[in-house]
Amino acid sequence: EQDRRALSMLLTRELLPSHGQVHIAGQNLSALHQITIASRIGYVGTAPVLFEGLLGDNFNMALLTSPQVPPPDMAAIVESERTGNSTDPLDVPWLDAAAAKVTDSEALQDWWIELITSIGLNDFLLDRAMEQKLLPKRHPELARKLTDLRAEIATEVRGAGLADQVAFFDETTYNPALPVAENLIFAMPLVPVTAQVLIDHPSFALLLDKLDLEDDLLQLAADIVDLLDKIFGVDGTDHPLFRKLGLQPSSFEAALELLPVYRRGAPLSLSQKAQLLAVSLVIPAEKIGPAFPADIMTRVMQMRRAHSATLQETTQDIFVPLSTDAPVEGLSVLEDETIVVPNLAHGLLAARPVAWQGACDRRAVALSLSHDIR
Incomplete structure (x- = not known):
């Protein structure tokens, strides 16, 4: 293993020979530019590493050798050089398809698919x-x-x-695999529906109150939190079954602290209501099972038929309608x-x-x- 690694490092010029020279195709490796070597000799060790970013970026890293077009803003390049920074522009294409002997990025992608299929990785990917x-x-x-x-x-x-x-x-039926919020609006969230999102968008919470859904959803949230507390407790939020609920542990813990306040019938602030609603709005009915009130589904559908357009308009920055x-x-x-x-x-x-x-x-x-x- 050590001998193979040493030879590989010699061929990639990670090591220089202490005696003699290494020639390939009549070329002295020590005299070649590193770009020339890197573009022709690839090395994969016993512990390969994927860099942060897209899988495609890792695939094509060897082809990202230099900018393929002139920089659009030469003033920025001059200023970068003056301050001792890199003069390479980052906002231009770097992919050199010609180095892979293809005409463009689409042809390169087809070649990658062919290669991945031939080595048996296509099903996984x-x-x-x-x-x-x-x-x-x-x-x-x-x-x-x-x-x-x-x-x-x-x-x-x-x-x-x-x-x-x-x-x-189906716009005409309640979807048990979707949480209450998605069913009510018939839309998918662009961001996780958390208490902070509800606080930042008070018009949604006020609309729930106007449609007489808030009290029922708060009661549902309290029942869910009580049930989850009995099953998982405060320390069980890392359990795989809890994670499947789609409920953030911090949201559950905040709602659990509010449970005694809600049970006493004390008035809740907008922030406190948001922390409880964040529970009932993100868990699908099928995750709760028979404990999910059927009348909630009925009323959600009634509200959707009557107010879906208003709801979608009110929440268009955090939800995208299903179509x-x-x-x-x-x-x-x-x-x-x-x-x-x-x-x-x-x-x-x-x-x-x-x-x-x-x-x-x-x-x-x-x-x-x-x-x-x-």
Whole structure:
């Protein structure tokens, strides 16, 4: 192992020979520029490291050798040089596709997919990609293709007898896999719904009060906090089952401290109400089970039918409406496809056994691949 490492370091010029010279193709390695060596000799040790950033950035790191276009602001470059900083512009493309003997970044991506498939990593990376959040503005073409596939995937899932494993997004029904806030607005959050978010957007909390939902949601929050306290206690918030609830430990602990105040019937400030509401608004009905009041679902649907437009307008900076004919930011690729298995299928997988969920996943993935969406 030490001999292999020493030879590798010699070839990459991490070490210089103490005697003699190393020649490759008639070239003395000691006389070559490091860029020349780095662009032709790659080294992977026994403990490879991924740098912080995107996986694609790590893949293409060897091709990011220099700026490919002149800097747009020469004054900034001159000032950077004057102060002793780097003169390399960071806001221009650095990817040198020609170094990989391809014409552009799309051709490079196709080559990477071919390579990944040949070494057997395609299934793993595809599974990871399907779980990533979709960013329609960054990937508009992918978003359009996923949206076009929704109806076909929904038909495929139903035809396989898996429809009861997916909570389809339907504007006319309550979705048990979505928390109260998302059901009420029929939208997905752009940021986690925390007490601070509710405090920063008091119009939403005031609207809940105006629609006579606040008291019921506060009572539901108190019941949930009491139940979670009995199950997990204060020290059990790192339990995997607690993490599956989607409730932040800090939100739970803050609500737990407020529970005696609420039970005494003492008036609550806007901040205190927000800390309790943050519990009932983020936990889906299916996570609570039969303890989730059916009348809450009924009233939420009544409020959605009557006030969804107002709610969506009031919360447009923290929620994006769900739509059957448009990609939804905040959902994973698979979720958007399934608006059934969410951006792909446009829906959410219910809390079913992993094997059933995997079957739904595979149906959606197989159909995506048949349309060459990679």
